[in-house]
Amino acid sequence: MPFQVNHPILFGLAALVILFVLFQSIFFLRKAWKRALELGLSSQKLREMSLSTAVFTLAPAVAILIGLITLSKFLGLPLPWLRLSVLGALTYELPAATAAAEAMHTPINSAVTDPAAYNAIAWVMTLGILSGILLILFFQKKMAQGMHKMKAKDERWSAILMDSLFLGMISAFLGMIFKDLNHGLAGWIPVFVLLFSAMLMLICGLFVKLFKWRWLENYAMPISMLGAMAFAIPLTAWIG
Numbered sequence: 245m246p247f248q249v250n251h252p253i254l255f256g257l258a259a260l261v262i263l264f265v266l267f268q269s270i271f272f273l274r275k276a277w278k279r280a281l282e283l284g285l286s287s288q289k290l291r292e293m294s295l296s297t298a299v300f301t302l303a304p305a306v307a308i309l310i311g312l313i314t315l316s317k318f319l320g321l322p323l324p325w326l327r328l329s330v331l332g333a334l335t336y337e338l339p340a341a342t343a344a345a346e347a348m349h350t351p352i353n354s355a356v357t358d359p360a361a362y363n364a365i366a367w368v369m370t371l372g373i374l375s376g377i378l379l380i381l382f383f384q385k386k387m388a389q390g391m392h393k394m395k396a397k398d399e400r401w402s403a404i405l406m407d408s409l410f411l412g413m414i415s416a417f418l419g420m421i422f423k424d425l426n427h428g429l430a431g432w433i434p435v436f437v438l439l440f441s442a443m444l445m446l447i448c449g450l451f452v453k454l455f456k457w458r459w460l461e462n463y464a465m466p467i468s469m470l471g472a473m474a475f476a477i478p479l480t481a482w483i484g
Contacts, residue, residue, distance in 0.1 A: 247359040249320025258326040265330050306466040307334055310473070315341060318352045323366055331373050339420060344368040429483050436479060441472035 280290055311334035315324035319341060327337050345352050348361040356362045379387075395402040421438050424431035448464035451457050 247357060247362065249318075249355050249362065250322065254320065254322035258322040261326055262329050306463075307469055310334075310466070310469055311338055314338060318345070318350075318354060318356055319362070319365065320355060323362075323369075327369055327373075331377070333373070335417070336373060337369055339417060340369045340372050341365050342420070433476065433480055433483060437472050437476045440475045441468045444468040444471045 277290060281287070308328050312321075312324050312328050315328075315338060324337070328334065342352060344365040345356075345361065348358075348364055350356055350358065350361040350365075356365070391402065394405070421434045424434070445464055445468045448460050448467060452460050452464075
């Protein structure tokens with residue numbers, strides 16, 4: 245039987261894991277709700293907090309849905325559904341899957357047909373994200389204490405260090421943007437899309453600052469992503 249990225253068995257395995265995670269969420273939600281009542285919070289207040297929290301989760305959910313649609317083009321639905329529903333992050337899953345596919349010389353513009361390539365991509369996406377979990381499990385306390393001491397000693401240098409770590413992470417992703425500049429004008433398409441996305445993010449930031457639209461902070465990323473994807477369609481058609 246030929247390999248299929250959307251085989252029912254894969255859907256079943258992904259569903260089992262996701263149902264287990266949902267069960268955990270409901271279990272701890274019930275315990276948290278009960279504890280909040282014991283601390284004196286009213287049921288009305290808890291319902292209002294739950295509703296407002298649910299509304300603000302829609303913004304990151306849109307960004308995750310975009311990643312799911314993008315990955316499903318060559319990995320099918322089960323694996324991206326599992327990864328982005330449990331431990332995955334959009335900023336990691338897509339670059340990891342793309343890098344693994346390129347290493348296996350597997351095209352990403354159509355569904356993966358080689359089970360070995362699919363297996364390698366799944367392992368890269370899974371094992372790579374586990375490093376963060378292990379670091380938090382064994383070293384989070386020491387790292388937090390170190391950051392607290394640094395901040396207490398020199399708050400300015402502490403802020404510079406955190407900004408440097410963030411810029412270092414962004415630099416790792418920028419390599420994927422600029423790696424095809426020697427392929428002519430077509431190699432600049434990712435750069436143009438990046439600049440357009442950054443412009444949209446800047447506009448959202450200006451609206452937040454000038455008009456105090458605080459709610460826009462939660463929707464700036466989905467707006468930038470959707471706008472950049474929409475911009476990439478005519479741009480790619482024009483450049484070819």
